[in-house]
Amino acid sequence: MFFASDNTGPVHPAIMDALTLANAGYAMPYGADAMMDKVREQIREVFEAPEAAVYLVSTGTAANSLILATLAQPWDTIFCSPVAHIHEDECNAPEFFTGGAKLTLVNAPNAKINPDKLRRKIEAEETRGVHGPQRGPLSITQVTERGTVYTVEEITTLCGIAKSYGMPTHLDGARFANALVTLGCTPAEMTWKAGIDAVSFGGTKNGCMGVEAVIFFDPKHAWEFELRRKRGAHLPSKNRYLAAQMSAYLTSNLWLETARAANAATARLAEGVKQTEGAAFLYEPQANIIFAGWPRAAHQRLHDAGAQYHIMEGQLEGDNPDEILTARLVCDWSASDENIDQFLALLKG
Amino acid sequence: MFFASDNTGPVHPAIMDALTLANAGYAMPYGADAMMDKVREQIREVFEAPEAAVYLVSTGTAANSLILATLAQPWDTIFCSPVAHIHEDECNAPEFFTGGAKLTLVNAPNAKINPDKLRRKIEAEETRGVHGPQRGPLSITQVTERGTVYTVEEITTLCGIAKSYGMPTHLDGARFANALVTLGCTPAEMTWKAGIDAVSFGGTKNGCMGVEAVIFFDPKHAWEFELRRKRGAHLPSKNRYLAAQMSAYLTSNLWLETARAANAATARLAEGVKQTEGAAFLYEPQANIIFAGWPRAAHQRLHDAGAQYHIMEGQLEGDNPDEILTARLVCDWSASDENIDQFLALLKG
Amino acid sequence: MFFASDNTGPVHPAIMDALTLANAGYAMPYGADAMMDKVREQIREVFEAPEAAVYLVSTGTAANSLILATLAQPWDTIFCSPVAHIHEDECNAPEFFTGGAKLTLVNAPNAKINPDKLRRKIEAEETRGVHGPQRGPLSITQVTERGTVYTVEEITTLCGIAKSYGMPTHLDGARFANALVTLGCTPAEMTWKAGIDAVSFGGTKNGCMGVEAVIFFDPKHAWEFELRRKRGAHLPSKNRYLAAQMSAYLTSNLWLETARAANAATARLAEGVKQTEGAAFLYEPQANIIFAGWPRAAHQRLHDAGAQYHIMEGQLEGDNPDEILTARLVCDWSASDENIDQFLALLKG
């Protein structure tokens, strides 16, 4: 019963096989390997973006921070939601990589940035000339940190606002595949066709060992990104093993298969929560993350049985067994029905 | 005939097996996995350093830069050799991670820092009070970038000088194992017993897929390093796969076995070069790197036959077949006698 | 009728005289001048802080940023109000000087930080371990950016909260003297006795040419600050001319005299605004800044007559003469009754 994160499960066997296959003979280092050429072509095809600049890094924070540093000046402010991973969970990495850019938090009900509030915040940053921060990129997360999913229209609206102010746009797609499966659209529709300039395309949370693709639809950013990546110590010498993961991930739609599995497991779990008296969602679960509250007593039962997940609000210790504590549950591709049903049985008590 | 670098060869099968073994069930993310506990104990034992703080990162530049940022203040200068990897090959990563520290280059014949020159440079940095950079860490590379190896006494002397000025010390051990095999001493003797405070302990170039250990002998640096690592986007969520590599690397002396293989291959190659008329070493090859010069015509033969290595000085294209060009040759654990002999046959013409 | 800022007026004659007096013969550069020794003693005496480390810089942003960089780590977050000068008016200077620290905005009615909200925000920053920013300094502004003044008790409460979490505290005292005159307390009471660790002690807005003192009550910060100041290019070679200003400013209570003049002028202006039908304060003016709204038609009259001040909300151009636009009015020591009365006459129409 492991629902703490989608980074605690095992690597998909097809990825492991690809690593073994890649482990033959010599390969040029630092991204000059043949497998990287293949990955570049795969991503360009998947995204219908024949000009895109494509790179691999080993962590999502690296993908986000290096992209934002390429899109933002140090005197800019980056617009994001108050619960954005780049704001809450990267220990100031965006500030570090950008050389001190600021993050402006925009009201985001359900973790989705509100367009009117975005426009208002952007306007507010223009009243002080050289004194205030300048308008930098818009960064949105898809799937959001609360498990909701922007529609293509919503992304288009937000990017349209950003573009009307000349601002670049970034999509933190640590759970890109999970969102795509939910929306049933194409990668192009969810990104550049909607106005996104650069994507952190996640692999790690969805069955890979540790690889994220960086995609710039405009290749003008390529050389600066390469320098920033190297200077950030994120250029792996044995790049072929990152490339092997990403290539296998994109082969035969493995990435969509694992995302579908994760989303389906989450749906099963959510359905059970929904039918549990005293349990309620904080956000509508649309991909592979659930935020739900239920009484402390039920948390205690789950905890005692070894269930692993984060309690976001409230504390397990306490006098009132009826007090509602908020849980965050995440399913990865390997979550089993058996585990889910066991969890739900304990939840219902 | 691949002698371009020790990062172009395959991962050792025992490392691959360990990755497969680690790929079972769930594991806590971000270094809280059980395998990481094991690695920590293994390194503490290998280094006879029961208090050491131990971390894993995926690139050597990350290990170096994050350690130096922990040891240096932004207004310091780091003392290193003019051919130090941190100076020449990291695209200003040390400057980036330290927030703008300077690197002071100290004369280093054979790529080994000269103690008198070190003392003189340190003294020179103390004449300007608040105006000049302040004295920061000493950083030495073992095996050096020219294939030479410091003796334990030489390390002790350099660290002694640094310590006499209150300066911390760092050892860039991207090829730590190769040096240890050459010296036949213990890891403790080559490091903390000689005065080293922090080590970049390489795995990647010696048979791993992509893992370097960071070792601080004084655990007071631990928490700051953890924050710097996260902020540098170098904390892997699925840390278990880094830990699995490092653990296998240290098990049954695999790391020494692969280093011995690389050094032995290099010795065979060096012996052949030595016996080749018109060929000469620029530095005495003491581990797994050779710098040697020979006529352009021989380079041309090798190149035409597909041999891969870097020409450091001179250019393959040119009118004079007798002109001496300098080659850098590096052997990894997988270099075969057959390849070496084929190379030597071509060299001799 | 110049009410745009307290940095648009002339330097007080006594400061000019002091500059002339200081301009004789030779003086040691970089703060080693005798006048600097005197300033240090004067500030220590005024603040009843015989151990304090004291420095001079030429801008308020320099004082704030260099102090915050000394008190904060790059992975920290600084707690301040949403309208703090360090957040809105320094073009990311705090982020730059700290190496990428974040600013956490705490709800601040009347621009004064609410203690409960502060506590809640501090608590919220402790749930993510190495992933989130760490707790850094609290920074408060006195006089606030909206013209209100913290009581000594309020400062004590806020600092007490910060201290209970081990956080250092900074007071942006660009208008320190104006606040002190309002409160009628001692400098010590408004700072270290209330729990403040470091002060940006303003001179520029209150009659000086361009000088701010940096005060650390604990001298342990001294050497780091000196290095940061030099590295920030804020160590003036001819420091004697900064010292001369600050010394004259503190002599014979000139600083309190000029602040009293500014506050009295503001009170006269505020009284007139108060008695104007259709005009209303947004915040209670407690020192030398007024935020008030009145109809566009009155703004137009004032503007046509050459009155200078900032319109903070709303725009002079518009169809509705009755629409209320917000003005910010600031008086410096040189504001004349004549000008104020002329302004009020125009306001009343």
Added chain:
Amino acid sequence: MFFASDNTGPVHPAIMDALTLANAGYAMPYGADAMMDKVREQIREVFEAPEAAVYLVSTGTAANSLILATLAQPWDTIFCSPVAHIHEDECNAPEFFTGGAKLTLVNAPNAKINPDKLRRKIEAEETRGVHGPQRGPLSITQVTERGTVYTVEEITTLCGIAKSYGMPTHLDGARFANALVTLGCTPAEMTWKAGIDAVSFGGTKNGCMGVEAVIFFDPKHAWEFELRRKRGAHLPSKNRYLAAQMSAYLTSNLWLETARAANAATARLAEGVKQTEGAAFLYEPQANIIFAGWPRAAHQRLHDAGAQYHIMEGQLEGDNPDEILTARLVCDWSASDENIDQFLALLKG
């Protein structure tokens, strides 16, 4: 007998008068004052550069660091001499403001960069692609830190080399006027006509209180510089007092008059040193700085009589009265013949 630096003497009376004159009524802050408009026009006229972007800052380190940060990327290396002020005397400010650029030291006999060595160093930075630092600006100092002066031809040659590699060029003109007086050329000839892109135009060392002009001949750098200046806390609110200094400095050729006085005083001093037995120049004094050696006994006599200057090599304390110690002597505009002659009398003993 004050020869320690040209920043220890008094401000020229004409500058003081200008400050008094500027101190009337209100003036727009942050560089929007009318006096700044005048300064801009004066500099454009003096430099025959009608398009130039012109700014004022209060320290030479600010001018240098902010210009270099505008011209260099964080992954670049800046080419300068080993004794450059930006390398030795700014406590890593260039590294700080650029976000971690490196400084490559180029052999510079007499403190003047050798063109062949420059070309060789530039070439050496191009062998490592993304791994090494990239080619950034060339920065030269005129008057050099050793008191020598580049000819216009020498500057043209160095800039020509930089330009042939697409590198921008910076002139640290802390002693610009002193050099101009030596060469007898025009400001344009010594700068943009010779290939210089940006100038730190010094006022502080030559009779001002604390002001340096930043000049970009191509105004495309203007807005970025303004943001960097504000973010670096170097935008003075009361800019009029910087502008008043610079304007007076450029009026009626005051700047050339003070430089001529300083150079003439230095020539008188140098002539005396030259005629002193046992004394010898290390570099030919060409402007207002002398490096000369003479026996310890003579230093002792001077020291006992209160003469102030820096001993660069060797120490006053020592057993051997005949040992040669190197002195650095600098004259400012106010150095008197009487003081010089007194100094020379003591020197000769």
